[in-house]
Amino acid sequence: xxxxxxxxxxxxxxxxxxxxxxxxxxxxxxxxxxxxxxxxxxxxxxxxxxxxxxxxxxxxxxxxxxxxxxxxxxxxxxxxxxxxxxxxxxxxxxxxxxx
Numbered sequence: 722x723x724x725x726x727x728x729x730x731x732x733x734x735x736x737x738x739x740x741x742x743x744x745x746x747x748x749x750x751x752x753x754x755x756x757x758x759x760x761x762x763x764x765x766x767x768x769x770x771x772x773x774x775x776x777x778x779x780x781x782x783x784x785x786x787x788x789x790x791x792x793x794x795x796x797x798x799x800x801x802x803x804x805x806x807x808x809x810x811x812x813x814x815x816x817x818x819x820x
Contacts, residue, residue: 728754761793764802766815782811793820 764778776784777791
C-alpha cells in the first residue's frame, strides 16, 4: 500500500475510532499526507539501447541516464506524454513518476 493511501486510511479510521490514536499521531499523519501530496514528478522511460537502464527527461526534447539531471515538475506532467496526433516518437514508453 502506498504511503498516501495508508495515511488516508488511518485518518479515516481515526475519525470512526478516535480512542485508537493520539492527537499527536493524527497531527503527524496530516502533515505526512500534505507533504506526500506535494511530491514532485519526473518522467522516465527505458533506454532504447539497453532496456534495463532508465533515462530521464531533462527538457528540450533531451533525455539523460543521470538521475540528478532530471527535470522536476510540481504538477503532474502527463499532458506531455499524451499522443493526440500519433506522432509521439520520443515519448513512447515514458511514464510519469512521483518521488
